[in-house]
Amino acid sequence: MAVGAELVSYGRELQAAGAAQTGSSFTGVSGADELLATSPEAFLLGVLFTQGIPAERAWAAPWLLLQRLGHLDLERLASESDAVAKAVQQPPMLHRFKNTMPRWVASAARRLLDDYEGDARRVWPDGAHVLEVTERLSAFDGIGRKKAVMAVEILTRHFGVPLKGRECGQVAFDVQVRRVFLRSGLVAHDDRAEIEAAAARICPEAPGTLDLAAWLIGRETCRPRSPLCERCRLGVVCPRRIDLDAAGVGVRRR
Numbered sequence: 001m002a003v004g005a006e007l008v009s010y011g012r013e014l015q016a017a018g019a020a021q022t023g024s025s026f027t028g029v030s031g032a033d034e035l036l037a038t039s040p041e042a043f044l045l046g047v048l049f050t051q052g053i054p055a056e057r058a059w060a061a062p063w064l065l066l067q068r069l070g071h072l073d074l075e076r077l078a079s080e081s082d083a084v085a086k087a088v089q090q091p092p093m094l095h096r097f098k099n100t101m102p103r104w105v106a107s108a109a110r111r112l113l114d115d116y117e118g119d120a121r122r123v124w125p126d127g128a129h130v131l132e133v134t135e136r137l138s139a140f141d142g143i144g145r146k147k148a149v150m151a152v153e154i155l156t157r158h159f160g161v162p163l164k165g166r167e168c169g170q171v172a173f174d175v176q177v178r179r180v181f182l183r184s185g186l187v188a189h190d191d192r193a194e195i196e197a198a199a200a201r202i203c204p205e206a207p208g209t210l211d212l213a214a215w216l217i218g219r220e221t222c223r224p225r226s227p228l229c230e231r232c233r234l235g236v237v238c239p240r241r242i243d244l245d246a247a248g249v250g251v252r253r254r
C-alpha cells in the first residue's frame with residue numbers, strides 16, 4: 001500500500017506540473033517542443049516515433065522531419081513517399097525503423113486527411129471519452145495500445161485536453177513501467193492485465209496518473225542493472241525486488 005500511495009503521490013505531482021513525457025520537456029530543444037505544442041499533427045507523428053529509441057530523440061523527430069522536408073504538409077507526407085523515406089533515412093537517421101517509419105508517417109497523414117479532415121485535433125476533441133480516443137489512436141498504423149495509452153495521458157496531463165473517463169485511462173505496458181511495478185511488488189508477474197488491474201486498484205479515479213511516474217522511475221533510478229534504490233522516489237517503501245525485470249530485458253525472469 002505504501003508503494004502505491006507514493007507512486008500516486010508522484011503521479012499527481014507530475015500531473016499538477018503538467019509534465020511532458022520526459023519530465024519538464026519532451027526534447028530539451030525549444031523549437032521541437034514548441035512544434036509539438038502548436039501542431040497536433042506533429043504530436044501525432046511524435047507518437048509514431050516513440051518506439052525503440054530514446055524518448056527525447058523520438059519526440060524531436062517531427063521537428064527534424066520538418067527541417068529536412070521543409071514542410072509537414074499532410075498531402076505531401078501521404079503522397080511523396082520517396083522524399084519522406086529519404087528524410088527519415090538521412091544521417092543521422094530519425095529512426096532505426098528506416099523503412100517502416102516512412103510508411104507509418106504516410107499512412108498517418110492519409111488517415112488524418114481521409115477521416116479527420118486533415119486536423120489531428122479531431123482525433124481527441126474536447127469532451128471525447130478516454131476509451132474512444134485510445135481506440136482512434138490505436139487505429140493508426142504504428143500506434144498500438146501502448147503508444148495510444150501513453151498519448152492519451154500526455155494529452156490530458158500536459159496539453160490539458162479535457163477528456164472524459166479518466167478512470168478508464170491506463171499505464172502503458174512499457175518496459176520501464178513493467179520493471180517498476182514488478183520490483184516494487186505492485187504485481188507478481190510481468191503481465192499486462194495484472195499491471196493494469198494494479199494501477200486501477202491503486203488510483204481508481206485515474207490509473208493513467210501512474211504512467212509517467214512509473215516510467216520516469218524506471219528510466220532514472222530503477223535501471224535494469226545497478227538500480228539506484230537510494231536515490232529512488234520509492235526507495236523507502238519499495239521491497240527492492242531487483243532480481244526481477246520485464247521479460248525480454250531481464251536480470252532474471254519469472
Ligand code: SF4
Nearest residue numbers: 222229232235238240
Ligand atoms: S530503484 Fe530500487 S527502490 Fe526504486 S523501484 Fe527500483 S527496486 Fe524499488
